[in-house]
Amino acid sequence: MAATVLTFTAFAAGANEQPTVVATTPWTAAFAYAAGVENVHVLAPYEMQHPPEYELRASDVVRAQRADYLVFGGYEAMMGRLRAAIGGSSPELIQITTDHSIATIETSVMAIAERAGTVEVARANIAELAAFIADWKAELQSSRVHSVPVVTHAFQRAILTELGIETAGVFGPGPLSPRQIDELTRSGAKLVVDVWHNESAGPLRETLPDAVFVSLINFPGRDGTRTLLEVLRHKRATLAAGVARLE
Numbered sequence: 001m002a003a004t005v006l007t008f009t010a011f012a013a014g015a016n017e018q019p020t021v022v023a024t025t026p027w028t029a030a031f032a033y034a035a036g037v038e039n040v041h042v043l044a045p046y047e048m049q050h051p052p053e054y055e056l057r058a059s060d061v062v063r064a065q066r067a068d069y070l071v072f073g074g075y076e077a078m079m080g081r082l083r084a085a086i087g088g089s090s091p092e093l094i095q096i097t098t099d100h101s102i103a104t105i106e107t108s109v110m111a112i113a114e115r116a117g118t119v120e121v122a123r124a125n126i127a128e129l130a131a132f133i134a135d136w137k138a139e140l141q142s143s144r145v146h147s148v149p150v151v152t153h154a155f156q157r158a159i160l161t162e163l164g165i166e167t168a169g170v171f172g173p174g175p176l177s178p179r180q181i182d183e184l185t186r187s188g189a190k191l192v193v194d195v196w197h198n199e200s201a202g203p204l205r206e207t208l209p210d211a212v213f214v215s216l217i218n219f220p221g222r223d224g225t226r227t228l229l230e231v232l233r234h235k236r237a238t239l240a241a242g243v244a245r246l247e
Contacts, residue, residue, distance in 0.1 A: 019068035019116050022091065024078060025051040026220040027098050028071045030228045034109045034125045036118030041067070043078065046221035050197045052076045067091040071112060073098045098218070099158035100232060102130050129228060136236050137163045144246040145239075148190035151204075155195045156216050159235065172200040181207060190246060193239070196222065214242035 021040045023029035029042040041063055044054035056078045064070055064082060070091045072079055086093075094115060096108035106126050113122030140146070140163055151169035152160050160167060168187040171180055172195065185207040192208065194201040196215040205213065216235045220226050225234050 018118075020066070021069045021071060021112075021116070022064045022067040024070070024072040024076045024082075025054070026226070027051070027218060028073055028096065030220050030226065030231065031096055031098065031105075031108050032071050032112050032116075033226075034105070034122065034129070034228050035112035035116060036121030036125065037112065037116050044076075046226070048221065051219050051221070054078055056081055061085045064091060069094050069112070069115060071096060099155070100133075100218070100228070100235070101158040101162045102133060104158065105129055105228065129232065132229060132232055133162055136232070139240075140165070140243070143243050145191060145243045148246055149187050150191045150193065151184050151187055151189040152193040153195045153200055155218060156193045159216070160193065173198065174200070176200060176203050184208075191242060193242075212242050212245045214238055 018037060018039045021032050021037050023032050023040055023042050025044045026042055026046050029040050032040045043056070043060050043064070044051035048054060052073075052075050054077070060078075061082065065086060068091055070082070070086070071094045072082075074095050083093075092115070094112055096111055097104050098108065109122050109126055110119070113119045145165055149168040150160070150165055151171065152167050153172040154170050155173060157167065157170055168189060169184045171184060176184070181203050184204055189204075189208055189211050192201050192204055192211050192213045194213065194215040196217045197219055199215055201213060204211070216238055217225065217231055220228075220231050223234060225231050
């Protein structure tokens, strides 16, 4: 891995000048941190493998009601109850898209930063993330990943596309159907990229016994990850280990 050193820029103003942000999951929180917001409370704990399934506690509702902004992705099980509890009062809701393409990172981070008044910090952080992804893409340029069939979970497709990795098939997020298993097996995939939080590729281990399987994270939490940059570093290391196993 290239020795690119990146440091996430923090918001320099005092905490009393910042809005209070509640984020539904560690992933939406990571976007808020990238936007330059420091005062972020996360509802779903980092220890959960699949944070969208988190069930609200009464204290979560109270905390959300007192926040200036609530950042969410729209796929969280908690949102129905949370919307009903909040009603039309504070906080302002900010719905963002969550994946690791540069375009999504920029759009979602700036959506938060423009409301929080942290645009300059957000732009610096976006530039660092884009530089990291560009360096990662360059590292993979001459690797085996470009010369073998690759199939991926739908929730990892964005980052693979960003890295210039062509895919021979996409699966998930639901369980694989017999037809999908047949189609993906016919692809002759040598690398199967799954999502660690809710793996779907299990049946392919039987039909593609020679393939290398890797499960990448999206939500921060595993191995102490907290920020978008830390998640990208984790994904990079995990993918590199898988690519190294390709014959």
